[in-house]
Every structure is written in C-alpha cells, then in structure tokens.
Amino acid sequence: MTVHFIAIGGAAMHNLALALHYKGYEVTGSDDTIFEPSKSRLDKAGLLPEAFGWFPEKITGDLDAVVLGMHAKSDNPELLKAQELKLKIYSYPEFLFEQAKHKTRVVIGGSHGKTTITSMILHVMHYHNRDVDYMVGAQLEGFDVMVKLTEENDFIVLEGDEYLSSPIDRRPKFHLYKPNIALLSGIAWDHINVFPTYENYVDQFRIFVDSIVDGGSINYNEEDPEVRRVVEASQNPIRKIPYYTPEYTIENGQTFLETSEGPLPIEVFGNHNLNNLAGAKWICQHMGVDEDDFYEAITTFKGASKRLEKLAENKRTVIYKDFAHSPSKVKATTEAVKAQYSNFRNLACLELHTYSSLNAEFLKEYKGALDAADEAVVFYSPEAVAIKKLDSVSKDQIEKAFERDDLIIYTNPEEFKSFLFDQNLENTALLLMSSGNYGGLDFDEVKALLS
Structure with missing residues (x-):
C-alpha cells in the first residue's frame, strides 16, 4: 500500500508515518517545515522530504491513500490535487480506524489524564510481554515509537483526543474510533477556539460515549460530576463501570498504594495520578491482566514524558x-x-x-x-x-x-x-x-x- 502524508512532520503524523513504514507500506510526505525530533526520526527512516514545501506533482493516481494533517490548510495545493484526482483522503483518526477496525479497540478519553492512563496501560502490557497495537501522545520509556500497527495483534489502545480531525473534517478525533472498551477520566472545558461554550464541549463527550459499540463497556471516573452525568444519562446499551481514587498514604516523600497485600510503594504521586491508576487497572483487567500482575508492573511506572x-x-x-x-x-x-x-x-x-x-x-x-x-x-x-x-x-x-x-x-x-x-x-x-x-x-x- 502506498500512502502520502500531507504535513508529515507533526508529532502525531510522523509517528503514524513511521508505524506504516515499519509495517511495510510505501510512505511519502510533505511539509512546509519540520522540527526536531520529528526531523531526525523521519530522516533516519528515509522518510524526510528532500525539500520543504508543497508539491502537487507528488500526488498521483498511483497513491492508495492520502493522510491529511491538522497543520495543513484546506487550500493546500497537494490536498486540492488529491481532491481533483478523487483519491481517498483520510484524516489521522480515520486512517487509524481503518487500521484498527478488525481489532478490539480500547479508547481512553477525557480532558485530562488520558495520556497518563494510556501510558500506564502500555507500561503494564510491555512489562508482561503482551504485544498490543497503540497510539499514545507521549514518548514512553522502553518504546521506540508513539504509534504501533501490526496485522496480528488483537488489541489496539488509542489515546482519544477531543480535538478536531483535519482541516476538512471538523469532528473530534475520538468520535471516529468506535471503541469496544472505553474510559472517560474527566471533563473540564478546553479548546475554546473550537468549542466556544462549555455545553458544546461537554456534548463531544456525550457523542463519544454513544459511539461505543453495542455490548461494549466504559469505565468512568465516578468522582467527576460531569463525567458521571454524561455516562449515566447515555442510552447506549453498554456496561458502565465506575472507578474511584484508591486509598494511599505518603511517608517521607514516598507514596504507598493501599492494596489487599499491604502498602505498595509506587513512583507516581498525587490524587489525580492515583485516580488515573485506578482507571488503568480496570482497563488492564478487561485486557486479561489480573490485579496482582497489574500491581507488580505499575510499581516501575515513572510517568509519561512531560507529565510530572x-x-x-x-x-x-x-x-x-x-x-x-x-x-x-x-x-x-x-x-x-x-x-x-x-x-x-x-x-x-x-x-x-x-x-x-x-x-x-x-x-x-x-x-x-x-x-x-x-x-x-x-x-x-x-x-x-x-x-x-x-x-x-x-x-x-x-x-x-x-x-x-x-x-x-x-x-x-x-x-x-x-x-x-x-x-x-x-x-x-x-x-x-x-x-x-x-x-x-x-x-x-x-x-x-x-x-
């Protein structure tokens, strides 16, 4: 399969390009500028454009797909050429869904905590040598890329961002993933340039909950009043499972998680991180990791990049x-x-x-x-x-x-x-x-x- 990326240098876009390259796809791309670390990572894989700018001649009828990044404009010359040729144009989340539609899709949503929860889940899976596909918004210790796509893995874990999909697709990204298993960590008004009112912003999470496939499940932060209202009001025929911040203590700058086996020392701290941990534990259990194995792995989790x-x-x-x-x-x-x-x-x-x-x-x-x-x-x-x-x-x-x-x-x-x-x-x-x-x-x- 041959895929061209318009605005390949973005944090998310270049990781998807790398994932497809490692999967064996033929990948090309363009951008008007590319910063580090995207530039070096693309260069190492042989995917860095020879020159910066937009080149409509790169868009030919031989392309199987074009992936359009949010950084591009709706009048981008390459996009216009792709539209003229009636090529299949995907937003980033649309293409991810195409890659994941035959897998069990685990989507972590929320105004805050989603990167940390996704990272915790992937850390636990990695610790126990359980291979899964994924997309996460931070570089993780022990992981070479932020997107991994395979043919064989059953699960894909996706960080569900509520921001827009592309310049020509104004739907929030997490509306497109159709989760089998979902989590909602919190709702606090953000992205006011896109969602000008609080109610408009909350509506996006209602749509997310309703997008979960019939018979699927959602774990939700019971301690967030807006999350509770949104999930409990949904008529979607799914299982609704609340989670709570677990008991913990702090002694001499060390946080201990209270477990049935006694206090467990952990690297992360703060009420919000312990709440995130409770959500991650539920998701890992849905994915076949029992509580004891989760606790064993989570003691070595030091946090996602740039998160505390x-x-x-x-x-x-x-x-x-x-x-x-x-x-x-x-x-x-x-x-x-x-x-x-x-x-x-x-x-x-x-x-x-x-x-x-x-x-x-x-x-x-x-x-x-x-x-x-x-x-x-x-x-x-x-x-x-x-x-x-x-x-x-x-x-x-x-x-x-x-x-x-x-x-x-x-x-x-x-x-x-x-x-x-x-x-x-x-x-x-x-x-x-x-x-x-x-x-x-x-x-x-x-x-x-x-x-």
Missing part, C-alpha cells in the same frame, strides 16, 4: 516539569506536588501558552488553580497573544483571574529566567508547568541548578 517529569533532585531540592496548562490540570498538579513534598517550600511556575489560556474571557477558569503553592509565578508572552490574534491580556487581568494577591507575573523571558536562576532552592520543590518553554528556557540549564 522529574528533572533533577538532591536531598534538599526537587525540580519537576509538567505539561499542565488547563486550569484543572494546573490545580491537580500543584496540589500533588505540595502534598508529596509538604515539608518543602512549593514554588509553582505556570506559562500561559495555549489559545485557551491566553483568552481574556477564559482566564477566570484559573481561579484558585495555584492556591496550593507557597509561591506562584505566571509567565506569558504578549507576542504570543498577538500571534494568536487574541485581545491583549494585562497583568491586572491575570492577577484578578487567579485571585492571588502575591502572584508574581512576568512577560519578559530573560526577566523570568533571571528570577528563576536567582532563587535559593534550599528545601524547595520547584514545579515548571507549560506546554511551551517560557520563551526559550533551556531545561538542561535548569537541571544544572542542582549540579
């Missing part, structure tokens, strides 16, 4: 980096670090980087998100606001939104870096939360603060 990732540690200081940017994630992550390191000063730094977080109307959703921190810093770039063509955001608006009088706010990357590197980190848990890099912060330099 420990950058550096010594006896007096610990530094974490986290992808958290939405209000619910920021709140959960800040509270987790404070609970785990209750004897340390908790310094939490948040970059407002996404479209939603830089929207003046959405800012009020951050009320109380940083309350658990002893000291809280917010960084944002006025240039990023302008690039996203949003109304300007003032420091006063941010201070009022978080409702924290002592909030420290920076808009200049060098000033933020100076603040950070001038800190006395003795007895401190430093938490850096962002989906960006604070305007160019080198995290290797941050690690070196403890060397």
